[in-house]
Amino acid sequence: MSFDAHRCPNGHVTYPGHTRCPECGEEQTETVDLADRTGTVVTWTTSTATPPGVREPNHLAIVEFEVQGESVRALGQLTTADGVEIGDDVEPVYEEELRDPEAGIREPDSQAWDGYRFEPV
Ligand SMILES: [Zn+2]
Numbered sequence: 001m002s003f004d005a006h007r008c009p010n011g012h013v014t015y016p017g018h019t020r021c022p023e024c025g026e027e028q029t030e031t032v033d034l035a036d037r038t039g040t041v042v043t044w045t046t047s048t049a050t051p052p053g054v055r056e057p058n059h060l061a062i063v064e065f066e067v068q069g070e071s072v073r074a075l076g077q078l079t080t081a082d083g084v085e086i087g088d089d090v091e092p093v094y095e096e097e098l099r100d101p102e103a104g105i106r107e108p109d110s111q112a113w114d115g116y117r118f119e120p121v
Contacts, residue, residue: 001094001114003035005033007028008027008029010024032072034067034074039064039065042086043086046058051104053101054100059081062074062075089120089121098113098117
C-alpha cells in the first residue's frame, strides 16, 4: 500500500487526487508516496461523537508535507493525541483497519479498511 499524493506537470501537489489540478487545470499525471515522509501537524482535534465503527475518541489531524517546494495537506487519524502540539512532526504508519468493518456496513468486502495514521515522531 502507498499513501499517494497526486502531482500535475507544473508541480502542484494535492491529496487526494483530482481529475484536474485545482491550481492550474492540468491533468495530474504523477503520484508521490507520502508514506516515508515526515509531516507537520497544522492543527488537530478530538472527536467524541463518532460514526459506527470509528474509534472513540477519534483524534484527527491536518498534516502538511513538503514535496519539492510544494506543500500538500492531508487529513487523517493520529495514533495518539498525548502530547501532540501544532508544529510537531509526525510520520504515517500503516494500519490494517482504520475503522471496524463489522460495524454497520452491509458489504464489508466492498471497501478498503486499511490506510495510514499519523504517529508523533
Ligand atoms: Zn497544477
